[in-house]
Structures are given as C-alpha cells and as structure tokens.
Amino acid sequence: MSGEPRLALAVSPTPAALAAAEELKRRYEWVPIAQAEMVVALGGDGFLLQSLHQMLDRRRSLPIFGMNLGTVGFLMNEFSADLLEDRLGRAKTVKVQPLRMDAVTVDGTKISIPAINEVSLLRETRQTAWIEISIDGRVVLPELVADGVLVATPVGSTAYNLSAQGPILPLDSSLIALTPISAFRPRRWRGAILPDRTRVTFRVLDPVKRPVSAVADQREVRDVAQIDVSIDRTTQLTLMFDPEHALDDRIAREQFAF
Structure with missing residues (x-):
C-alpha cells in the first residue's frame, strides 16, 4: 500500500469480525492506531459507536471506515476484502459532533x-x-x-x-x-x-x-x-462511507418504513 494512507484495524471480538480481520491482515499492511491516518472498523453499529468514543479519548481523531460484521449495520459499509485502497480513496465523509x-x-x-x-x-x-x-x-x-x-x-x-x-x-x-x-x-x-x-x-x-x-x-x-x-462544538468526528452507501437515502427511507 505504498503511497496509501497508513491504516489501523479495529475489530469486534465476534467470530465473524475476527475471521474477516485475519483475511484483511493477510492482504494489506496495518499499523498501530498511534501511527495511523485512518481506521477500518469491523463489527456492527455498536462497535462503531465504541470506536468513535475511543477517538474522543484521543488527542487526534481519525476518520473511521466501518465494515459490517454485525446485525443491522445501519452506519456501516458492506464488508469486502477486495479493493480496499480504492474504496477508501473514493469514500465520502460525514462529520459528526457529539x-x-x-x-x-x-x-x-x-x-x-x-x-x-x-x-x-x-x-x-x-x-x-x-x-x-x-x-x-x-x-x-x-x-x-x-x-x-x-x-x-x-x-x-x-x-x-x-x-x-x-x-x-x-x-x-x-x-x-x-x-x-x-x-x-x-x-x-x-x-x-x-x-x-x-x-x-x-x-x-x-x-x-x-x-x-x-x-x-x-x-x-x-x-x-x-x-x-x-x-460539543469543540469536537468533531469523521465517518467514511462508500459513495453508493447513500446514508442520507437510507435515513430518508426509514421515515416511510412500517
């Protein structure tokens, strides 16, 4: 991943997330979170929330790209081990203030x-x-x-x-x-x-x-x-999504769900 952002991997302690992490570790280079520029989080919405809170505890908040290995995954992207660098390069960002x-x-x-x-x-x-x-x-x-x-x-x-x-x-x-x-x-x-x-x-x-x-x-x-x-206007977090994720569209559709 020469020339690509330095990535850290955050993994939920579930069998599916741990198995996916092993596959990603074989295919890409990873660094400790203290050296990273982005975080890839594997799990569900609850784990993503936990990862965001860890960013709040750090002096430097890193963008998080979540991949769903949980249940609902409303705030997560679809899991795939392929073309991760390309997905991160094309990802759109959403700013979140707690x-x-x-x-x-x-x-x-x-x-x-x-x-x-x-x-x-x-x-x-x-x-x-x-x-x-x-x-x-x-x-x-x-x-x-x-x-x-x-x-x-x-x-x-x-x-x-x-x-x-x-x-x-x-x-x-x-x-x-x-x-x-x-x-x-x-x-x-x-x-x-x-x-x-x-x-x-x-x-x-x-x-x-x-x-x-x-x-x-x-x-x-x-x-x-x-x-x-x-x-809290002094704090800002960043979520990353695939362009086709269309989170706003998903939120809009939820208003008409029965």
Missing part, C-alpha cells in the same frame, strides 16, 4: 460525559420520573411524568430515539430530537425538534422518592438532580 452531558447528582457530584447517539434520562424504580424541561434557560415543560426522556443527534435519531417514537433527522439537518419515553403526563406530548445550538436542561423534581439515572450512550450516572445537554 453531545455533551453535564450532570449533577443528588449529592452534588458533577460529571461531564460525551454522547454520540443520545443522552437519555430513565427512572430507576417502578415509580415514574417527574422532570422539568428548560430550553436555553426557559422552562417549557414544568412537569413531564414519564419513564424518561432523551436528546438525540441525527446519527442517534435512528437508534433509541426511533424506538421511542422519536423523529428521524437527516444527517445535515443541524437539529436535535427531544423525545419522551412512555409519557404519562402530558399524555399527548410527542417531543420536539430543536436547532442543534439549543441547550436542554432537565431538573428532576423528586430525585429522592423518584430517582433518575442519566445515560450518555452507554455510560450511566445514577441519582441525578440536574442535567444539561448541548452539542
């Missing part, structure tokens, strides 16, 4: 965690959560009685947000989705679509009797009292 969750727990602990898909608030017990919602410092919903509520990015709008009946957002929409989870009151509120410059604040109204946890992608903070969620 959410930043700033949480304060009942005992006053402050925790800040990034989220690429969504930040969700979930009741910890059988009792429903009581949550006040503010937008840019203004209370817009004094009391949401529900199992929870979430904020999703366009990338995450087809994940948990979709299963909670939230809207699907085009990747270039500069929007975020605010979606209730099994709302009891107000019963008819279905959520909101907001500009991605919005800061959403959740205040748990009875955090002792009705405890709530906050989850940024897969990282949980229990017994939260207040959570601020906004786009």
Whole structure:
C-alpha cells in the first residue's frame, strides 16, 4: 500500500469480525492506531459507536471506515476484502459532533460525559420520573411524568430515539430530537425538534422518592438532580462511507418504513 494512507484495524471480538480481520491482515499492511491516518472498523453499529468514543479519548481523531460484521449495520459499509485502497480513496465523509452531558447528582457530584447517539434520562424504580424541561434557560415543560426522556443527534435519531417514537433527522439537518419515553403526563406530548445550538436542561423534581439515572450512550450516572445537554462544538468526528452507501437515502427511507 505504498503511497496509501497508513491504516489501523479495529475489530469486534465476534467470530465473524475476527475471521474477516485475519483475511484483511493477510492482504494489506496495518499499523498501530498511534501511527495511523485512518481506521477500518469491523463489527456492527455498536462497535462503531465504541470506536468513535475511543477517538474522543484521543488527542487526534481519525476518520473511521466501518465494515459490517454485525446485525443491522445501519452506519456501516458492506464488508469486502477486495479493493480496499480504492474504496477508501473514493469514500465520502460525514462529520459528526457529539453531545455533551453535564450532570449533577443528588449529592452534588458533577460529571461531564460525551454522547454520540443520545443522552437519555430513565427512572430507576417502578415509580415514574417527574422532570422539568428548560430550553436555553426557559422552562417549557414544568412537569413531564414519564419513564424518561432523551436528546438525540441525527446519527442517534435512528437508534433509541426511533424506538421511542422519536423523529428521524437527516444527517445535515443541524437539529436535535427531544423525545419522551412512555409519557404519562402530558399524555399527548410527542417531543420536539430543536436547532442543534439549543441547550436542554432537565431538573428532576423528586430525585429522592423518584430517582433518575442519566445515560450518555452507554455510560450511566445514577441519582441525578440536574442535567444539561448541548452539542460539543469543540469536537468533531469523521465517518467514511462508500459513495453508493447513500446514508442520507437510507435515513430518508426509514421515515416511510412500517
């Protein structure tokens, strides 16, 4: 691969991904991620999300080209060991900015965690959560009685947000989705679509009797009292797709799926 970008390989610990990795190792040259210019990730959407989070922990974020060896693979390209250099040379890029969750727990602990898909608030017990919602410092919903509520990015709008009946957002929409989870009151509120410059604040109204946890992608903070969620404009991640992948078309088609 002389003259080609230096590539690192990230592999999900599944039999299919490990077998595909062995084939790629026989056919191409790979370097440690610290020396790489791009990352090829083998796995499913969950593994791609994990790989993106690893980029957030690094000083230098690398573009990631995912190949599907998982189940759904919505954000992944089709796996093929052939013509990898050509595929990477023709790949189109999508820029992703994560959410930043700033949480304060009942005992006053402050925790800040990034989220690429969504930040969700979930009741910890059988009792429903009581949550006040503010937008840019203004209370817009004094009391949401529900199992929870979430904020999703366009990338995450087809994940948990979709299963909670939230809207699907085009990747270039500069929007975020605010979606209730099994709302009891107000019963008819279905959520909101907001500009991605919005800061959403959740205040748990009875955090002792009705405890709530906050989850940024897969990282949980229990017994939260207040959570601020906004786009982190200091951070940018890059996904790479085959030109024929047409991720925007796939997202558009999901809006008409039954």
